[in-house]
Amino acid sequence: PYPCRDCGKAFKRSSLLQAHQRVHTGLRAFQCPHCGSAFKWASHYQYHLRQHTGERPYPCPSCPKAFKNSSSLRRHRHTHTGERPHPCP
Known part of the structure; x- marks a missing residue:
């Protein structure tokens, strides 16, 4: 393992430690x-970077909308399914 000198957390690969x-x-x-x-x-x-380029690589399979990240697409898809993953208290 590759331990972090600052906090002791260990990583399987040196690249993960560097990150x-x-x-x-x-x-x-x-x-x-x-x-x-x-x-x-x-x-x-x-x-x-997508703020500058306008790229939206995550298209909705149910409508013409597209999104800059997968979490926005996932949240949007609930509008088609009617699912409410976070019910009101």
Whole structure:
């Protein structure tokens, strides 16, 4: 295992340890070429880039709408099914 020197958390691969260390260092390795915003995580950077490009790679199979991330699509699909995953108290 690869232990973190800062908190002791262990990882199976060195690449996972390197990604984890950004939590402690604050390193923002992913910088937007359009506006200069910087991100710790590649997934946040990719989502941000879609703000500039307008890309919506998650289409709804039931209607013409498309979304920038899978969680937005998942939430939208409830409008077609009528499912309410979080009932009111």
